[in-house]
Amino acid sequence: MSAPSVLNCCDLNFRVRDVELLSDICLEVHQGETLGIVGPNGSGKSTLLKLLAGLRTPTAGEVRLAGRRLDELSRRSIAQHLAVVEQQADTDDSIKVFDAVALGRIPWLSALSPWSDADDAMVRQALHDVDATHLQARRWCNLSGGERQRVHIARALAQRPRILLLDEPTNHLDIQHQLSILQVVQALPVTTLIALHDLNQALTCDRLAVLERGRLVALGKPLEVLTPQRLRDTFGVQGHYLTDPFDGARILRLRSDTKGPGRIVQTDGRNILKEPAC
Amino acid sequence: MMTTLVRTLLACATLLITVILGVSIGETAIEPSVVFQALANKLWAAGHVLDPIDEGIVWNYRLPRALVAAACGAGLATCGVILQSLLRNPLADPYLLGISAGASTGAVLVALLGVGAGMVSLSAGAFLGAVTAFALVMVLARASGPPSGTGQIILAGIAGSQLFNALTAFLITKSASSEQARGIMFWLLGNLSGVRWPAVWLTVPVAVAGLAVCLWHRRALDAFTFGVDSAAALGVPVRQVQCVLIGCAALVTAVMVSIVGSIGFVGLVIPHAARLLLGTGHARLLPASALGGAVFLIAADVLSRTLIKGQVIPVGVITALVGAPVFAMILIGRRNAR
Numbered sequence: 001m002s003a004p005s006v007l008n009c010c011d012l013n014f015r016v017r018d019v020e021l022l023s024d025i026c027l028e029v030h031q032g033e034t035l036g037i038v039g040p041n042g043s044g045k046s047t048l049l050k051l052l053a054g055l056r057t058p059t060a061g062e063v064r065l066a067g068r069r070l071d072e073l074s075r076r077s078i079a080q081h082l083a084v085v086e087q088q089a090d091t092d093d094s095i096k097v098f099d100a101v102a103l104g105r106i107p108w109l110s111a112l113s114p115w116s117d118a119d120d121a122m123v124r125q126a127l128h129d130v131d132a133t134h135l136q137a138r139r140w141c142n143l144s145g146g147e148r149q150r151v152h153i154a155r156a157l158a159q160r161p162r163i164l165l166l167d168e169p170t171n172h173l174d175i176q177h178q179l180s181i182l183q184v185v186q187a188l189p190v191t192t193l194i195a196l197h198d199l200n201q202a203l204t205c206d207r208l209a210v211l212e213r214g215r216l217v218a219l220g221k222p223l224e225v226l227t228p229q230r231l232r233d234t235f236g237v238q239g240h241y242l243t244d245p246f247d248g249a250r251i252l253r254l255r256s257d258t259k260g261p262g263r264i265v266q267t268d269g270r271n272i273l274k275e276p277a278c
Numbered sequence: 279m280m281t282t283l284v285r286t287l288l289a290c291a292t293l294l295i296t297v298i299l300g301v302s303i304g305e306t307a308i309e310p311s312v313v314f315q316a317l318a319n320k321l322w323a324a325g326h327v328l329d330p331i332d333e334g335i336v337w338n339y340r341l342p343r344a345l346v347a348a349a350c351g352a353g354l355a356t357c358g359v360i361l362q363s364l365l366r367n368p369l370a371d372p373y374l375l376g377i378s379a380g381a382s383t384g385a386v387l388v389a390l391l392g393v394g395a396g397m398v399s400l401s402a403g404a405f406l407g408a409v410t411a412f413a414l415v416m417v418l419a420r421a422s423g424p425p426s427g428t429g430q431i432i433l434a435g436i437a438g439s440q441l442f443n444a445l446t447a448f449l450i451t452k453s454a455s456s457e458q459a460r461g462i463m464f465w466l467l468g469n470l471s472g473v474r475w476p477a478v479w480l481t482v483p484v485a486v487a488g489l490a491v492c493l494w495h496r497r498a499l500d501a502f503t504f505g506v507d508s509a510a511a512l513g514v515p516v517r518q519v520q521c522v523l524i525g526c527a528a529l530v531t532a533v534m535v536s537i538v539g540s541i542g543f544v545g546l547v548i549p550h551a552a553r554l555l556l557g558t559g560h561a562r563l564l565p566a567s568a569l570g571g572a573v574f575l576i577a578a579d580v581l582s583r584t585l586i587k588g589q590v591i592p593v594g595v596i597t598a599l600v601g602a603p604v605f606a607m608i609l610i611g612r613r614n615a616r
Contacts, residue, residue, distance in 0.1 A: 055507050079513025086511075089504040092368055095558045103504075106497050107513035152504075159512070 006031045006191050007052060007082075007163055012061035014044075014051055021047045022214045025061070029163070034185070034192040036205030036222070040235055043211040045195040046087060049165045052193065053084045065163075079107035083161035085152050087168050091140060098136040100151050101126055104158030126157035129184050131177070145172035153181060157188070166194040170201065199226060199235075199252050210234055223250060232257060285562075289569050293348065300344035300576040301336055304583055308332055308340075317341075338474065346473045347579045347593070348572035349481035350534045351544055355571025356489050357527040358545025359552075359564055363499045364520055366506075369432050371546040372408075372531040376438030378540035380411020381532040382466055383442045383449070389462065390453045401480065404532035411438050412528055468541035468594025470579050477537045488530040489568050495519055496560040503558065541594045543601025544571050550605070 005028040012025040022044045029035055037045045050056045052063055054070045063070040065081055083104070104126065105119045127133045130150040135143065143151065149172045156164060166185065170178040182201060185192055196202045203222045210218040210225055212234045218225045223241075231239035231254070239254045302308045316336040318324035354372060361370035372378050384407020388400050418434035446466070450459050465472075492499070498519045501509040510516045534541070548570040549563070556562045578596040585591055 050507070053511060055510050074513075075510060075515045076513035079511060084507075084511040086504075086507060089508050091503050091505075092366070093503055093553070093558045095503055099557070099559060100503070103501060103512060106501050109497055 004031050005029060007063070007065055007193075009052060009058075009063045010061055012048075012051060012063065013059045014047055014056065015059045020214055022051065022058075025216050027209060027216065027219070029191060029193060031191055032189070033206040034194065034204075036202040036208045037193065037195045037211060038197075038199060038202050038208055038226075039211035042213075044214040045211055046167050047214075048211065049084070049167050049193065049195055053082060053165050054078050055084070076107055079159065079161075081161060082163045082165065083156035083159040085156045085164075085166045085169055087171065089152060090148075094139045094141050096136070097132065097138050097140065097143070097151050098123065098127070100140060101132075101136075101154045101158050104155040104160075107159060122160060123154075123158050126154040129157055130154045131180065146174055146177055149173055150177065150181065153185075161190060163191045163193070164188070166192065168195050168197055170196070170198070199231075199239075199254065202226070203250065203252065226252065286565075289565060293569060293572055296573045296576050297341075297344045297348060300347065300580055301340040303580050304335075304340060305587070306332075306335060308336060312336070342475050342478045343470050343473055343579065344576050345478045346481050346537060347470055347575040349478070349485040350538050350541065351548075351571035351573070351575025352568035353481070353485035353488055353530040353534050353571070354541065354544040355548040355552075355567040355574075356485070356492055356564060357531050359549040359560070359567045360492055360499065360523045360527050361545070362549055363502050363560065364523060365431055366502065367431055368550070369546070371543075372527065373540060373542035373545060374432060374439070375435040376411045376415045376442060377408045377528060377531045378535050378542070379439040379442035379446070380414075381405070381408040381528075381535035382540050383407045383411070383446045384532070385536045386446050386449050386462060386466075390449055390458070401533045401536040404536040405529055407442070408528040408532040408535070409525075411442050412524065414438055414441075464592060465539040467592035468539040468597065469590075469592050470538055470582075471590055473537060480533060481537055484530055484533045485568070488526055489564060491526050492523065492564050493561070495523060496564060499523075499560040499564075500558075539592075539594060541575070541597050543597045543605065544575060547601045547604050548574055 007029040008027060010026050012022060012027075013020070014022040025048060027048075037048060039045055047056070051058050054063065054065075054073075054075070057071070065073060065078065070078065101123050102115075102119070105115070105122065109115060109119070124133070124136075127136055130153050132147065132150045132154055135147055135151065138147075140148070140151075149169065153166070153169055156166075164185065169181060169185070173181060178198075178201070182204065185194065186204065194205065196205075202208055203226070205222060207220060208218070208222045208225045209216055210230065217234060218230055226239070228239055231237050231252075236257050237254045238257050239252050242251045242253055243249070244251050298310050298313055302310045302313050312328060312332055313336055315324065315326035315328055316333045319326055319328065319333065320337050357372045357377075358370070361372065361375065362368060364370075381404035384403040384405065385400050387407070388403030415431070415434045415438040418437060419431040422430050422434065450462055454462060498509065498514045501512040501514045506516055509519075549567045552563055552566040552570055556566050575593070575597070578600065579593050582591045582593045582596045585596075
């Protein structure tokens with residue numbers, strides 16, 4: 001890869017009390033790429049994103065943003081480079097959607113540069129990008145889970161980051177918005193790190209990092225990484241590739257490792273697919 | 279759209295009118311025009327001829343009282359806003375979190391043991407008590423459950439309040455004469471009777487400074503809407519902001535408690551009402567809450583002086599009598615808004 005590294009970490013360790021949540025993670029994120037992070041439940045995907053965003057301090061190792069150690073940078077300058085969409089961020093406040101997205105401008109506002117029309121335009125653009133313009137006058141408490149998720153993503157987009165960290169952004173979304181959000185995110189001129197559960201969605205990333213019990217066990221192009229062997233070892237499923245006659249794309253077909261075909265299979269405890277008996 | 283300037287002027291006018299009304303209403307009713315003339319006499323020696331008794335009541339008793347009430351109301355409401363926003367808990371309030379109780383214990387300790395003398399050392403004792411109580415409550419909340427659990431902090435606050443109220447009662451029983459004890463118990467319920475100009479010089483600057491510090495951090499407070507991690511991701515130095523603002527809340531509460539005792543519900547009711555009216559943005563919520571708190575406490579003080587003829591009810595009793603039902607209504611209203 002010739003593109004420069006915008007975010008990297010080296011020998012990253014994180015433990016809470018005696019539990020080792022992440023160990024010896026080395027990762028370089030290249031400018032402009034979409035790097036997917038996959039792994040079973042509890043493999044450390046969210047924790048890794050939190051460490052890379054500087055929201056947790058690693059027990060050992062360091063994270064560098066554009067070559068500078070994260071702990072040497074102020075929170076504000078980190079936030080000007082990097083936006084995070086968390087998995088569960090909720091509020092009791094009956095905040096309006098527009099105001100919730102406008103929070104994304106906070107890293108750029110100060111006494112000398114107060115709210116301006118440009119900020120207003122960026123918020124509107126972000127709302128438009130996630131197809132949430134019609135929601136802008138609604139209150140947070142009246143939104144569905146999927147609508148809230150889109151507002152969170154809009155807030156991150158309004159932050160105008162160079163790097164976007166997304167923790168399972170398609171979690172609560174219906175299929176139409178899952179696909180459109182991924183498309184929006186991948187079309188953005190930013191570097192994206194995205195934790196994903198759906199392995200077929202993960203195939204659309206430029207590269208994939210596979211986590212297993214807090215260790216980085218594979219890193220590379222999706223088709224090279226998600227081999228049948230890897231799917232069996234890390235995810236505990238049988239998988240093979242089909243070719244979509246529509247556009248020639250490779251699709252993963254997954255089935256449970258322990259049970260025979262024709263049963264309900266799970267890729268990860270969440271995406272339940274009904275497999276036809278063959 | 280009203281400009282910020284117009285809004286500020288309106289707020290100042292409202293506050294001024296409330297103060298004038300607070301001064302003129304009382305057992306001896308004094309015309310607002312007399313109030314103006316008395317103020318003019320004192321401020322720039324206007325030379326109006328007035329009854330010296332009326333003038334004395336206005337200048338020496340009612341005006342400092344109204345100003346301290348305004349400062350306390352504004353300060354406590356501001357504390358309520360920042361505690362609710364930082365702790366992500368709609369029930370957070372200096373009174374419910376045990377900060378007031380700790381401040382009372384600290385102030386009583388100073389008053390009875392006579393460590394130093396005068397207003398400032400009383401406030402210093404109250405501040406130490408407030409910080410100790412809050413630290414204890416936070417440790418208890420942290421130890422008893424996940425840091426995000428909203429119920430934990432309130433339960434810990436109840437435990438803390440009980441502990442510090444018991445300590446206060448113990449100190450009073452052990453060390454105070456019956457005369458002192460009655461005075462202190464009356465003061466603890468919230469009492470504006472004894473305040474004179476020195477109290478104004480302490481409470482008004484503290485309330486204004488507290489509001490200014492919070493307004494300076496208004497965007498950081500907005501950023502806490504979706505929690506601590508979200509605030510950090512939006513570039514807020516979380517630890518630093520928490521320390522500054524919670525320290526500020528403890529200081530403001532402590533000063534107010536040391537002057538007027540613990541007055542509950544102002545920090546709870548006023549911010550909720552302001553949120554319902556103006557939304558969640560702190561740039562408007564903070565000044566509106568401060569104004570609301572000031573007006574509310576002046577009105578409560580007027581009621582406390584006039585409700586029973588010839589007697590003054592502790593103002594904390596009035597705020598609780600008004601505040602508790604209003605808070606219940608707000609809770610129900612919030613549920614319906616969902």
